[in-house]
Amino acid sequence: MREKWIIALAVTGFAVILAGSLFVGLYFFEIFESQILPQMANSNQHYPGLPNITIANVTVFHHDNPLYQGAYKPYVITTNLTAQDYHSSTGANSLHISGWVNNTGDGTAYEGYLLVVAMNSEGKAISTTQSFAGVTAHMSVGLQYTFPYNGSAITNCTITPFYLDLVDFQNRPRP
Numbered sequence: 727m728r729e730k731w732i733i734a735l736a737v738t739g740f741a742v743i744l745a746g747s748l749f750v751g752l753y754f755f756e757i758f759e760s761q762i763l764p765q766m767a768n769s770n771q772h773y774p775g776l777p778n779i780t781i782a783n784v785t786v787f788h789h790d791n792p793l794y795q796g797a798y799k800p801y802v803i804t805t806n807l808t809a810q811d812y813h814s815s816t817g818a819n820s821l822h823i824s825g826w827v828n829n830t831g832d833g834t835a836y837e838g839y840l841l842v843v844a845m846n847s848e849g850k851a852i853s854t855t856q857s858f859a860g861v862t863a864h865m866s867v868g869l870q871y872t873f874p875y876n877g878s879a880i881t882n883c884t885i886t887p888f889y890l891d892l893v894d895f896q897n898r899p900r901p
Contacts, residue, residue: 777816782879784809784821784844789886794833801831802838802861802887807869809844811880821852821880824870827887829861835889836860842873844883851875852883860889 790803807825821844829835838860844852852875861867 777814777818779812779814780879782811782813784811784880785882786823787882787884789884791886792831793889794831794891798833799831799891800829800833800835800861800863800889802827802829802835802889804828804840804885804887805866807885809880809883813879817876819875819877819879821873821875821883822871823873823883823885824868826866826868827858827861828866829863832863833891834860834862835891836893838887838889840869840871841886841888842871842883844873844875844880846875846880847878851877851880855888858887 786807786809788804788807792799792801794800805826805828807823810822812820812822823842827838827840837857839855839857841855842852843850852873854873856869856871856873858867858869
């Protein structure tokens with residue numbers, strides 16, 4: 727009989743400790759939510775040197791043209807490409823591009839690169855190439871690139887993959 731009282735007392739003590747810690751936890755979470763979060767949201771008013779950054783999705787145009795025709799030739803396309811414009815009040819602007827390059831053809835694509843052209847209200851903000859090496863037949867390569875730029879926000883960008891169908895031992899001109 728005495729053992730049952732000890733077990734009941736232990737269970738009751740455990741329940742009291744658990745309920746008390748939940749109560750204290752909820753109390754501190756309420757304080758955090760009502761006082762600290764608004765302070766964090768208004769931190770730019772207290773620290774005017776912090777930059778304001780706006781993030782906007784950018785329209786992406788894909789130009790996936792088959793460069794080589796015939797059997798056992800590569801055909802590289804871009805899929806699920808997204809672009810986001812990180813526009814800062816300090817002028818440290820960048821365009822983030824992520825997505826996939828897929829070789830849907832039967833041959834290996836060598837020395838691949840993407841031609842990225844991004845436009846803003848002043849004209850051409852970015853015109854650059856970014857290498858993705860090569861892609862074997864029926865394989866994909868994930869991409870993530872960041873391009874800094876100056877000027878107003880990016881309105882759209884065009885991404886075109888280029889590649890060779892053979893290993894370039896003779897230094898052929900790129901397409």
